Every structure is written in C-alpha cells, then in structure tokens.
Amino acid sequence: MGLVRRDAPPPEETAAPPTTGTLMRQLDDADPDCRREAALGLGGVAEAVPALLRRIAVETEPLVRDAVLTTLAAHDTAKVADGLGGHLASDDAGLRTAAAEALATMPVSVPAIIPGLLTDPDHDVRVMTAMVLADLPHPESQAWLAQMIAEDAHPNVVTAAIDALLPSLGPEHHDLLRAAVQRFPDDPFLRFTVEAALR
Amino acid sequence: MTDKRPKVLVVDDAATVRLYHRTLLDNAGFEVAEAANGLEAVEAALSTAFDLFVIDVNMPKMDGYACVETLRSETVGTPAPVLMISTEDRPGDADRAYAAGANLYLVKPVDAERLARVARMLTAGIAA
Amino acid sequence: MTSAATAGAGLSEADFEKFREYFYKRTGIQFTAAKRYFVDKRIDACIRDSPYDTFTSWFAALRLNDRPELLQELINQLTVNETYFLREDYQFDSMLRTVLPDVLAMRGGPNRIVGPVKILSLPCSTGEEPYSIGLRLLEEWDLIDRVDVEIHGADIDSEVLLRARHASYGERSLQRVPAKWRAKYFTSVGTGRYQLDEGIRGAVTLHQVNVCDTLAMRAFREFDVIFCRNVLIYFDELSSRRAAENLYGAMRPGGYLFLGHSESMSRISPIFTPTRLPEGIVYQRPIGANR
Numbered sequence: 001m002g003l004v005r006r007d008a009p010p011p012e013e014t015a016a017p018p019t020t021g022t023l024m025r026q027l028d029d030a031d032p033d034c035r036r037e038a039a040l041g042l043g044g045v046a047e048a049v050p051a052l053l054r055r056i057a058v059e060t061e062p063l064v065r066d067a068v069l070t071t072l073a074a075h076d077t078a079k080v081a082d083g084l085g086g087h088l089a090s091d092d093a094g095l096r097t098a099a100a101e102a103l104a105t106m107p108v109s110v111p112a113i114i115p116g117l118l119t120d121p122d123h124d125v126r127v128m129t130a131m132v133l134a135d136l137p138h139p140e141s142q143a144w145l146a147q148m149i150a151e152d153a154h155p156n157v158v159t160a161a162i163d164a165l166l167p168s169l170g171p172e173h174h175d176l177l178r179a180a181v182q183r184f185p186d187d188p189f190l191r192f193t194v195e196a197a198l199r
Numbered sequence: 200m201t202d203k204r205p206k207v208l209v210v211d212d213a214a215t216v217r218l219y220h221r222t223l224l225d226n227a228g229f230e231v232a233e234a235a236n237g238l239e240a241v242e243a244a245l246s247t248a249f250d251l252f253v254i255d256v257n258m259p260k261m262d263g264y265a266c267v268e269t270l271r272s273e274t275v276g277t278p279a280p281v282l283m284i285s286t287e288d289r290p291g292d293a294d295r296a297y298a299a300g301a302n303l304y305l306v307k308p309v310d311a312e313r314l315a316r317v318a319r320m321l322t323a324g325i326a327a
Numbered sequence: 328m329t330s331a332a333t334a335g336a337g338l339s340e341a342d343f344e345k346f347r348e349y350f351y352k353r354t355g356i357q358f359t360a361a362k363r364y365f366v367d368k369r370i371d372a373c374i375r376d377s378p379y380d381t382f383t384s385w386f387a388a389l390r391l392n393d394r395p396e397l398l399q400e401l402i403n404q405l406t407v408n409e410t411y412f413l414r415e416d417y418q419f420d421s422m423l424r425t426v427l428p429d430v431l432a433m434r435g436g437p438n439r440i441v442g443p444v445k446i447l448s449l450p451c452s453t454g455e456e457p458y459s460i461g462l463r464l465l466e467e468w469d470l471i472d473r474v475d476v477e478i479h480g481a482d483i484d485s486e487v488l489l490r491a492r493h494a495s496y497g498e499r500s501l502q503r504v505p506a507k508w509r510a511k512y513f514t515s516v517g518t519g520r521y522q523l524d525e526g527i528r529g530a531v532t533l534h535q536v537n538v539c540d541t542l543a544m545r546a547f548r549e550f551d552v553i554f555c556r557n558v559l560i561y562f563d564e565l566s567s568r569r570a571a572e573n574l575y576g577a578m579r580p581g582g583y584l585f586l587g588h589s590e591s592m593s594r595i596s597p598i599f600t601p602t603r604l605p606e607g608i609v610y611q612r613p614i615g616a617n618r
Contacts, residue, residue: 097258
C-alpha cells in the first residue's frame with residue numbers, strides 16, 4: 001500500500017493502434033465512446049473525411065459530434081468547408097453552432113464558401129455566417145462583415161455582423177454604422193448598439 | 200429599489216447583446232451578471248443562485264437549449280425562471296425551448312419596456 | 328474613440344475593452360478594471376518586443392494569428408509561470424478532502440477497490456507538481472496505508488523530465504514546503520540544492536508525451552485525477568480541443584480534472600461536467616456515455 005510505481009507499459013501502449021479501416025467502421029458503432037475514440041483516432045487521415053462528414057450529418061450524441069468536428073476542422077479543405085457549411089442551416093442548434101465554430105478555425109477553405117453564405121435566402125444562415133466571420137482569422141473577414149452591415153436586408157443579420165466587427169471597429173466604419181440605423185429605424189437593439197459603438 | 204435586487208444572468212456570445220440586456224435590466228432594477236456561452240452560464244450558476252436567466256440560442260461550446268437542459272439537470276438543478284431570446288423564428292423553436300425547461304421564448308429584437316415587463320413578471324415575488 | 332495609441336502611451340478605454348474581450352474569448356481569463364494598470368504595462372512590453380509600433384497594428388496581427396509567438400509572449404506576460412512545490416495548494420486540499428473520497432466511493436470504497444488510484448500531472452515540468460501530490464498524500468491522507476496510489480508525471484519537454492527525474496531543487500522552489508517535511512524527505516546536495524528522497528522520487532513514473540497527440544495519449548488510461556494546469560491557455564482553438572478530448576480519453580468515467588486557477592473549460596470544450604467543490608470548480612468526465 002502507499003505510493004506504487006508502475007514501469008511496465010500499459011497494454012494499450014504496446015498494442016498496435018487500430019487500422020484506418022477499423023476506425024472508419026467504428027464511426028457507426030452502437031457505443032458512443034467507441035465512435036468518439038474512432039473519430040479522434042482518424043485525425044489527419046484524409047481518406048476518412050467523407051465518412052466523418054456522413055457521421056456528422058446523423059450523429060446525435062454531443063460528445064461524439066465534438067470529437068468528429070475536432071478531427072474534421074483540422075483538415076481545412078474545400079470538401080470539409082462545403083460539408084460543414086450546409087449544417088449552418090440545421091434545425092439542431094447544437095449542430096449549427098458547432099459547425100460554425102469549426103468553420104471559424106478553417107481560414108484556408110472557408111473564404112470560398114463565404115460569397116454563397118452571404119446571399120443565402122435563409123437569414124438564420126446569414127446570422128450564423130456572421131458568427132463564423134467573427135472568429136475566422138482571415139484578412140477579408142472585416143470586409144465581408146462590413147458588406148453584411150451595408151447590404152443585408154434582415155436587421156438580425158446586420159446586428160450580428162456589427163457585433164462580430166466590433167473588436168476591429170475603427171473610425172472608417174462609423175458612416176457604415178450610421179447608415180445601418182437609417183435603414184432599420186425601428187430596431188431598438190440596433191440603434192442602441194450603434195450608439196454604444198460610436199460613443 | 201432596496202438593496203435586495205433580484206440577480207439575473209445574461210447569457211449571450213454577442214458582447215453587444217450582453218451590454219444591451221445589462222443596461223435594460225439594470226434600469227429595471229436587477230443586479231446583472233454576464234456569461235458568454237452556455238458552459239460559462241452553467242459554471243456561474245454553480246457558484247451563484249440567480250433569480251432569473253436570460254439566454255440566447257446560438258452560442259459556441261454550448262447552445263442555449265443545451266444550457267437550459269443542464270441548468271435544469273442535477274448538475275445545477277436551478278428552479279429559477281429562464282427567458283430565452285433568439286434570432287430564430289422558425290416553427291418548433293419555442294416548443295424546443297419549453298421542452299428544455301425554459302419559461303418563456305421571445306424572438307429578437309426585444310424592446311426595453313417589454314424586456315423589463317417580462318423580467319419582472321417572471322421574478323414576481325422573488326425580491327424587492 | 329482613438330485606436331492609434333502608441334506603445335508607452337497607455338491604451339484608450341475603447342482599445343482596452345476590445346483587448347479585454349479578445350483575451351477573455353481567447354483564454355477564458357478575465358481582467359477586472361482594477362487590473363487596468365498592470366495589463367496596460369504588460370501590453371506595452373509586448374508591443375515593444377514585437378515588430379509593431381502601435382497597439383492597433385499589434386492587435387490586428389494578434390487577432391489574425393499570423394505570428395503565434397505574439398500570443399505566447401502575451402500570455403507569458405499576463406500570467407505567472409513559475410513552478411514550485413505546493414503551488415495552488417488549495418487544489419490539493421480539494422483532492423484530499425473531496426475528490427479522493429468520492430473516487431474511492433465510486434470504486435467501491437477503500438476496502439473493496441480493485442487496482443490503484445491513478446493520478447496524472449500533465450505537464451509536470453521539473454517535477455514539483457507530481458512530487459507535491461506525493462508529499463501531501465503521504466503526510467496528510469489517512470487512507471494512504473490502505474490504498475495503492477500511482478502518480479504519473481508527463482511533459483513534452485525531455486529536458487525538464489531529466490531534471491524531474493534528478494529531483495534536486497533550490498530554495499525558491501522549496502519555500503512553501505514545511506521544515507518538518509523538508510527534513511524528512513530532502514537531502515542537502517550542496518550549493519543550496521536539496522534532493523528529494525528516493526522513496527517518492529522513485530514512486531512517480533515520468534513520461535514524455537504531447538497532450539495533443541491522440542495516438543501517444545492512448546497509453547494514458549483510467550486516471551482518477553488529472554492536474555492539467557496553466558497549459559491549455561497557450562493552445563489555439565483546435566489544439567486545446569484535441570488536448571481536452573485526449574484528457575477525457577485518459578480518465579475514468581467520473582474522474583476529476585483540475586485546471587489552473589484562472590483557467591476554465593468553458594472556452595475550450597463542453598465534453599466535461601463542471602462540478603462545484605468548496606475550493607472551486609473542477610471538471611468531471613461524465614459517468615454515463617450520454618450526457
């Protein structure tokens with residue numbers, strides 16, 4: 001009893017890691033822990049991307065969904081951006097916000113899908129797009145947000161874009177903000193936000 | 200107001216929304232604290248007994264519905280009223296909010312008078 | 328609202344607010360208005376050491392994440408990065424008073440527990456943390472004679488692991504160790520250095536591992552308690568998420584995770600359940616597969 005030392009490597013350390021094929025099959029296992037570990041184990045494996053994208057579309061267990069997205073976001077390729085971009089319209093709030101978070105970490109491939117998202121007919125998708133741009137480390141993020149503030153027809157999209165632009169707001173944006181209030185004079189939150197930002 | 204102002208936690212990832220709701224609720228006689236996502240709200244609720252929660256839907260790390268479910272679960276177990284305020288206005292959203300344990304679901308924007316009225320209604324009898 | 332504050336001139340109110348929001352979002356660390364002067368000074372130092380002349384240009388580069396060293400330097404400036412024996416000791420209080428009794432209860436009680444209680448210190452740096460855990464267990468845990476405890480330390484840096492293995496420390500590192508413990512467990516090895524007794528040194532297993540490496544972290548399993556303090560704040564979004572996932576995989580269901588006192592999981596990952604203990608918030612791997 002007391003402090004004991006263990007030098008022998010645990011069995012897991014000596015066991016050969018599962019193959020990509022095994023892990024891809026385990027993405028559909030009935031046990032969520034097994035699916036979660038499989039998703040993490042597929043980190044960096046490009047051939048697993050389609051299977052991971054198929055999984056994220058049907059996965060309902062938040063723990064597994066987070067693991068799949070952690071692995072997918074690291075790929076930052078057009079295929080992943082397209083696949084996750086579609087989930088910004090999801091009725092599942094957990095999925096659409098988690099997809100937005102993942103997209104915000106993909107500065108290489110996300111810019112290509114932004115023009116399409118900015119003109120999406122669903123204003124809820126455009127609100128989610130502002131959430132992506134808020135954190136996307138890309139030199140054009142500010143310009144896209146400014147475009148949303150200047151042009152979007154829905155006040156909730158405009159206020160989401162103003163919030164996202166706030167950390168990089170400069171005097172050059174002041175006219176843009178004043179014009180937004182002119183376009184939506186009846187929105188109390190938009191007026192308050194712009195007044196606070198201009199103060 | 201006396202010094203026993205009811206405590207409200209404003210939960211929203213947008214700093215502008217937190218400031219707006221903070222200002223309105225402060226004027227309406229509440230003591231206001233903020234959290235920037237659902238998880239932060241859960242951690243705050245573990246340390247402080249709030250009298251009211253005002254919660255957004257779309258937030259990173261933990262969305263509003265999952266946040267309300269966790270607040271109602273044995274992890275926190277708060278009986279305090281929850282007001283959800285969302286940009287979403289599609290059918291079924293309000294039902295999801297109520298199923299998660301929210302007391303009221305409103306769609307943005309919510310003006311000052313309405314927010315104050317609703318917040319007082321939900322906390323009627325709690326304090327001051 | 329001016330954004331053109333130059334280094335040394337202090338920040339405008341608006342710039343300070345932007346910075347505060349950014350740093351909070353990025354690291355989960357919040358500064359109160361009372362810390363304003365301290366934060367201003369440290370930001371000035373960061374800008375001076377960077378290739379940028381103004382807060383605006385420095386902050387823009389920081390947010391674009393083009394130069395990871397800017398963030399690293401900023402975090403170094405704004406946090407205490409020293410390691411010493413019994414640092415943030417209240418978390419060890421928490422482990423002894425609340426966490427270990429609960430771990431034993433989950434595992435059938437002190438008489439029926441099968442296998443050792445496993446504790447991991449990651450990153451363990453030069454060893455102060457895992458050895459502090461050992462000292463406190465031996466000196467203050469009344470069940471240590473009835474229960475096996477395995478302590479593991481892990482770090483990415485092989486250099487610090489060598490020093491941890493050697494386990495000799497200077498006065499500064501030992502300042503919080505009670506004289507009685509020092510006399511009992513440390514031997515003077517000259518020039519103000521004291522080496523930890525082989526009994527504890529030899530009982531702690533040290534490993535080199537990168538916490539973000541999922542394959543390497545598969546070797547870590549079934550830990551009851553993990554201390555992972557003051558390291559996740561240095562990671563970018565995806566790395567901190569992967570590290571959190573790997574720590575989760577290393578824990579037993581119901582196991583406890585301690586982060587540094589200014590850190591929070593709420594900016595990293597929702598996979599753990601926060602739990603309030605008298606000494607503060609800890610995180611647990613949920614017991615069921617379903618949250």
